[in-house]
Amino acid sequence: MTDLFEKLLKNRGPLGMHSKESYGYFMFPKLEGDISNKMIFRGKEKLIWSLNNYLGLANHPEVRKADTEAASHFGFAAPMGARMMSGNSTHHEKLEQDLASFESKQASILLNYGYQGMVSAIDCLVDRHDVIVYDSESHACIIDGVRLHMGKRFVYPHNDLANLEKQLSRAAKIVNETGGAILVITEGVFGMSGDQGKLKEIVELKKKFSFRLFVDDAHGFGTMGKTGAGAGEEQGVQDGIDIYFGTFAKSMALIGGFIASDDQVVDYLRHNMRSQIFAKSLPMPLVLGAQKRLDLLKTQPELKDKLWKIVRALQDGLKNAGFDIGKTQSPVTPVYLNGTIPEATNLIIDLRENYDIFCSMVVYPVVPKGIIILRLIPTAIHTLEDVSYTIESFRKIHVNLKAGKYQADKIVPV
Numbered sequence: 369m370t371d372l373f374e375k376l377l378k379n380r381g382p383l384g385m386h387s388k389e390s391y392g393y394f395m396f397p398k399l400e401g402d403i404s405n406k407m408i409f410r411g412k413e414k415l416i417w418s419l420n421n422y423l424g425l426a427n428h429p430e431v432r433k434a435d436t437e438a439a440s441h442f443g444f445a446a447p448m449g450a451r452m453m454s455g456n457s458t459h460h461e462k463l464e465q466d467l468a469s470f471e472s473k474q475a476s477i478l479l480n481y482g483y484q485g486m487v488s489a490i491d492c493l494v495d496r497h498d499v500i501v502y503d504s505e506s507h508a509c510i511i512d513g514v515r516l517h518m519g520k521r522f523v524y525p526h527n528d529l530a531n532l533e534k535q536l537s538r539a540a541k542i543v544n545e546t547g548g549a550i551l552v553i554t555e556g557v558f559g560m561s562g563d564q565g566k567l568k569e570i571v572e573l574k575k576k577f578s579f580r581l582f583v584d585d586a587h588g589f590g591t592m593g594k595t596g597a598g599a600g601e602e603q604g605v606q607d608g609i610d611i612y613f614g615t616f617a618k619s620m621a622l623i624g625g626f627i628a629s630d631d632q633v634v635d636y637l638r639h640n641m642r643s644q645i646f647a648k649s650l651p652m653p654l655v656l657g658a659q660k661r662l663d664l665l666k667t668q669p670e671l672k673d674k675l676w677k678i679v680r681a682l683q684d685g686l687k688n689a690g691f692d693i694g695k696t697q698s699p700v701t702p703v704y705l706n707g708t709i710p711e712a713t714n715l716i717i718d719l720r721e722n723y724d725i726f727c728s729m730v731v732y733p734v735v736p737k738g739i740i741i742l743r744l745i746p747t748a749i750h751t752l753e754d755v756s757y758t759i760e761s762f763r764k765i766h767v768n769l770k771a772g773k774y775q776a777d778k779i780v781p782v
């Protein structure tokens with residue numbers, strides 16, 4: 369027998385094992401000042417490429433005004449209780465109607481947090497007779513929702529349609545016996561690589577197999593498609609998405625999320641989804657704040673145009689400078705480099721301290737050993753000067769990396 373706490377301390381996990389040397393720099397850094405393209409990190413201004421504030425709404429004057437007025441009028445307590453018991457309001461219902469019509473769906477249901485809502489929705493939609501088929505690069509909230517599933521689940525390699533077909537055949541055999549149904553889950557835009565789920569092709573497979581499609585469009589909502597309705601709109605298959613998920617945590621720069629679908633499905637979720645039935649309703653300032661952001665998203669298309677101007681300049685510029693940015697088809701911009709983890713940390717230190725550029729890095733175990741991803745998130749508030757300065761700086765650090773200047777035996781505490 370072991371003491372639980374002793375066991376936890378012995379194996380602190382893949383991230384926790386670096387906690388001492390990483391705290392405050394690589395992990396849990398503190399970005400201070402107004403949310404913008406330039407913010408303060410450890411007392412000094414940095415150019416920030418890490419925030420999913422795609423449309424620049426976080427600090428939009430109309431958003432700040434709406435947030436302030438809602439907080440002052442309602443406070444953060446109202447409404448009290450879960451939606452079903454005592455926490456409903458006309459504002460919640462209006463936002464749900466507006467989100468549904470923005471997504472060309474009959475109805476929608478608000479979620480307190482995207483992650484928790486996604487987990488709970490998956491849990492709510494399927495029972496042990498059903499089969500889930502999902503993409504291997506799915507976000508943790510999909511993986512964790514699938515973990516709760518008591519029936520069979522089949523994973524297909526990222527965006528591999530031939531394999532998806534194979535998994536659908538396996539799933540079809542099982543549900544023919546159990547009398548269950550098939551749920552396919554993928555993302556609209558994959559948050560690490562920036563490529564889109566192959567929604568068009570997946571929807572096409574409905575002609576061959578009977579299944580419902582659930583799309584997590586956290587990164588596509590507000591950024592993709594003509595109106596910003598997301599990856600389904602972008603690929604012309606919004607109708608083929610049976611259940612659409614969006615979060616407020618990215619384009620909307622807030623907290624919360626929603627699921628949009630048919631009337632009866634949303635009604636089912638409302639009466640069965642444990643994360644919403646057994647948890648307090650979204651506070652009024654978040655609901656009114658989301659309403660304001662959605663209104664701006666609909667009425668100020670220039671925000672998305674600005675975002676894409678920066679995306680194009682950044683992605684074209686990086687490619688022209690010889691960088692590998694993978695298969696991105698969205699604002700998410702990964703820059704793939706080769707190196708060890710100590711090299712990656714020294715490179716990031718150089719970038720932050722000497723070039724005043726702050727971006728996120730992704731290394732093993734998230735990606736295979738030897739690969740370093742510098743992940744850039746362009747937004748509507750970045751400038752073309754930010755872009756050219758960053759590309760020029762990246763050129764220099766890449767030369768250093770290739771010359772072995774960042775080599776080290778271990779991660780140096782900062």
Ligand SMILES: Cc1ncc(COP(=O)(O)O)c(C=O)c1O
Nearest residue numbers: 481482483507509559586615617
């Ligand atoms: C693909 C995806 N799904 C879901 C979530 C969770 O959203 P939230 O931050 O609203 O919990 C995120 C955010 O990190 C995400 O990237």
